Amino acid sequence: MNNGPLTGVRVVDLTHALAGPYGTMLLADLGADVVKVEAPAGDMSRRAGPYPPEDTTHVFGGYFQSINRGKRSIVLDLKTPEGISTFRELVRDADVLVENFSVGVMERLGLAYESLAIDNPRLVYAAVRGFGDPRSGESPYAAWPAFDLVVQAMAGIMGITGTEDGRPIKVGPGVGDIFPGTLLALGVVSALYEARGSGRGQFVDIAMYDAVLSLCERIVYQHSYTGAVPVPEGNKHPLLSPFDVLPATDGWVTIAAPNDSRWRRLCELIGRPDLGADPDFATNVRRVERRDDVFDALAAWTSCRSKAEILQCLGGSVPVGAVRDAAEIMADPHVASRDMLIELEHPGATNSVVVAGQPLKFSRT
Structure with missing residues (x-):
């Protein structure tokens, strides 16, 4: 009911x-x-x-x-x-x-x-x-x-x-x-x-x-505050670094650690404490100015590791995620535990079909 x-x-x-x-x-x-x-x-x-x-x-x-x-x-x-x-x-x-x-x-x-x-x-x-x-x-x-x-x-x-x-x-x-x-x-x-x-x-x-x-609220204040006209920048972010899509041996991963303490922790985990201590990369503003160097340093580490290895190392410590396709998403235990796959009957079909579930969860109703 x-x-x-x-x-x-x-x-x-x-x-x-x-x-x-x-x-x-x-x-x-x-x-x-x-x-x-x-x-x-x-x-x-x-x-x-x-x-x-x-x-x-x-x-x-x-x-x-x-x-x-x-x-x-x-x-x-x-x-x-x-x-x-x-x-x-x-x-x-x-x-x-x-x-x-x-x-x-x-x-x-x-x-x-x-x-x-x-x-x-x-x-x-x-x-x-x-x-x-x-x-x-x-x-x-x-x-x-x-x-x-x-x-x-x-x-x-x-x-x-x-x-x-x-x-x-x-x-x-x-x-x-x-x-x-x-x-x-x-x-x-x-x-x-x-x-x-x-x-x-x-x-x-x-x-x-x-x-x-x-x-798209960011483009409004960015233009109003700075006079800049935001443009496509690929996978880079104009205001945050690192905020990147990086290569792995079997695909791609995303790493977002613009917070300064997260950045230092990321540098420790990838074996680059020197980068975390470098004053030229100490703040998000400075890292945005040097975002190509930030990308290159991270890519040198991710490009020789699999997605699973990267997630195993960084997961839970800094924001990280693998770029996944639909099959990988539907096999993810998170999706099952959150009831985000709904099986439905379909007219003319003997097997059930699956659609995306409801993200709004309530404790009582």
Whole structure:
């Protein structure tokens, strides 16, 4: 029986693709009763795959499964009076409505927040769009469609992520969707908390652009304080050293020890106490100025050792981690002990499939 902290909260989910469904997945994982409303054609992510080898039905694939688990589903055609009527009945009894249509779509359907709030004054209406809703401030890009890649480019991620020659590279995970989706869930929960006292809902507005800009907060203060325009620097950090990705005999490891005492401890462990005592490397500021020398000293030590040997030596003393692939992560005992792999049934497949688990842990619910 579900006893999550949001048990009893009813959510009508009109979202599709990734940002919105990720946010409502978080609400479902936390115990909310989420009813996913799909048009007759279905959410676009149903057709994205991948599918288990024996699945010939292709009802949905891994993309859809990963971010829509734990939700109930209904098909409504909001272009028909019957669909609109049923939808209004759902919303009348709901605590939350979430949608990620383009600006103006819900208004054209006669389903604007102001209209729905007349029937349900306590309704928390949340929207996540590429550039936000005009209610909170009208962006010049308000009518532009957006995807993760576009937002990574426009809001700063790709401006500081890339090779040292300046070629931009997108971040692998869809952070341009997932981080806005996470803030969406936080916004919904915050509005629900406020409504407990006021008895009134409100409009919650998340722009993907805004969310990613907040994620890139370092570039804002760095430019404001120094006048510098941050650029891609490969795996180096402009303000911290060591903060590096280093070669091992069987792959790569990361070492981050910008704290001065951690730096000295690192130097002891790799057999370079002379470097730890050198005043030219005594502070993080000085090490940043000489970060190529810091990198070379560490790489000389890591490059003749395996990842396991490096972790055995440094683990628990300085921040260190191996660069791992999905297979290595899924075999990691940490992941098992933290319940970060969830087995689910999949239509058309005899074996269970695995999706990423829920990182929010609670002691009682």
